[in-house]
Amino acid sequence: MISSTWTPLKRKPTIAPFDPGRLAVVEPPPAPAAYAIAPLSTFQRLVPGAKAKHAQHATEAQKRLDADTVAHAAREAERAARLTVTRQAYDQQVAEIEAETAAQHAEIEAMKVAYAAGRPDLVATYSSLVLESSLYPDDFPQRARVAYVPESKQLVVEYDMPPFEVVPAVAGYKYVKAKDEITEAPRPATQRKALYASVIAQVTLRTLHEVFEADRARHIETLIFSGYVDSIDRATGQPARTCVVTVRTVRDTFAQINLRLVGVQPRYV
Numbered sequence: 726m727i728s729s730t731w732t733p734l735k736r737k738p739t740i741a742p743f744d745p746g747r748l749a750v751v752e753p754p755p756a757p758a759a760y761a762i763a764p765l766s767t768f769q770r771l772v773p774g775a776k777a778k779h780a781q782h783a784t785e786a787q788k789r790l791d792a793d794t795v796a797h798a799a800r801e802a803e804r805a806a807r808l809t810v811t812r813q814a815y816d817q818q819v820a821e822i823e824a825e826t827a828a829q830h831a832e833i834e835a836m837k838v839a840y841a842a843g844r845p846d847l848v849a850t851y852s853s854l855v856l857e858s859s860l861y862p863d864d865f866p867q868r869a870r871v872a873y874v875p876e877s878k879q880l881v882v883e884y885d886m887p888p889f890e891v892v893p894a895v896a897g898y899k900y901v902k903a904k905d906e907i908t909e910a911p912r913p914a915t916q917r918k919a920l921y922a923s924v925i926a927q928v929t930l931r932t933l934h935e936v937f938e939a940d941r942a943r944h945i946e947t948l949i950f951s952g953y954v955d956s957i958d959r960a961t962g963q964p965a966r967t968c969v970v971t972v973r974t975v976r977d978t979f980a981q982i983n984l985r986l987v988g989v990q991p992r993y994v
Contacts, residue, residue, distance in 0.1 A: 731833055731834075731836070731837045731840075731851075733858060734833050734854055734858070735826075735829065735830050735833050736826055736829050736830075737826075738822050738823075738825075738826050740819055740822060743812065743815050745808055745811055745812070748804055748807055748808040748811060749808070751801070751804075752797060752800060752801060752804070754794060754797050754798075755790055755793040755794050755797055757790055760786040760787070760789055760790040760793075761786065762779065762782050762783045762786050764779075765779050836850065836851070840942065840944075841942055843875065843942070843944050845873045845874075845875045846873075848873045848875070848880070848940075848944045848945070849871045849872060849873040849880070850871075851939070852871050852873070852880060852882070852936055852939070852940070852945075853869055853871045855935055855936065855939040856869045856871075856882075856884070856932065856935065856936070857869070859931070859932075859935060862891075864887060864891055865887045865891070865928075866885040866886070866887065866955075867885070868884070868885040869882055869883065869884045869885070870882070870883040871883075873944075873945075875944075877946075877947060878944060878945055878946035878947060879945075879946070879947040879948070879949065880936065880945045880947070880948050880949070881949045881951075882932065882936065882948065882949070882950045882951070883951050883953060884928075884932060884950065884951070884952050884953070885952075885953055885954075885955065886925055886928060886952040886953060886954050886969055886970070887924065887928075887954075888954055888955070888956055889917070889921050889954075889956075891921070891924060892912070892917045892920045892921045892924065893912065894911060894912055894917065895909045895910065895911060895912060896910045896911065896912035896913075896916075897909075897910045898910065925952060925969055925970055926970075928952065929950060929952060929970050929972060930982075930984060932950060933948055933950055933972065933974060933979055934979075934984060936948055937976055937979060937980070943976070945976065946975055946976050947973070947974070947975050947976075948972075948973070948974055948975075948976075948979070949971075949972070949973045950970075950971070950972045950973075950974075951968055951970070951971045951972075952968065952969050952970040952971075953966055953967065953968050953969065954966070954967050954969050
């Protein structure tokens with residue numbers, strides 16, 4: 726099914742849950758008990774003017790309670806209003822993300838239909854997207870230029886390969902206890918060249934496999950792959966772009982290669 730190869734290209738946005746923070750905390754209203762004035766004792770009632778002063782204190786306490794209740798209501802109204810605004814902003818942001826996602830998914834679906842119909846530019850675009858989605862180390866350039874010739878079902882890929890420096894010049898490190906220092910063990914030049922050649926070969930085979938494997942509609946029969954390395958020409962000091970590998974293969978021929986066993990050392994009984 727072609728659809729399975731397009732699904733990973735659809736963005737899956739991560740939408741964080743709504744977090745109102747302190748705005749979600751409801752402040753409890755003033756407790757009347759905290760403003761209550763203790764009743765007069767039997768002895769206090771006998772003191773002249775005590776009842777009037779007690780009544781005055783009770784009135785003042787009630788006024789404080791009323792004022793604090795009004796202030797609390799105002800703060801709660803402001804908190805609720807800010808919470809509503811914050812929630813609306815969050816909902817708007819989610820709606821925009823969902824709309825952008827839906828539009829991107831619709832674009833992918835339209836591209837899938839056009840690709841299934843064999844539209845040349847979509848065959849090239851899809852192949853580019855497939856190669857861009859491959860996972861490589863950060864120091865691999867992973868840039869490709871792709872062209873498709875529908876008459877011959879031929880795809881041409883120019884791919885940027887990692888430079889020679891991708892193979893470390895240091896093979897390992899050793900701690901020298903007598904000197905209390907760490908020394909480097911250089912990697913032999915022949916080994917670096919062999920490892921680099923292996924990297925180039927592996928990237929080439931992987932790219933050919935990914936393009937053919939993703940092309941479920943079989944629009945591509947012939948694949949021409951060229952790997953380039955950007956470097957500095959030591960003779961001139963100028964930037965140089967060198968083709969380090971070129972492969973031309975057809976689908977049926979490449980399908981005969983068992984990639985699981987390529988490069989595996991055979992066992993002899």
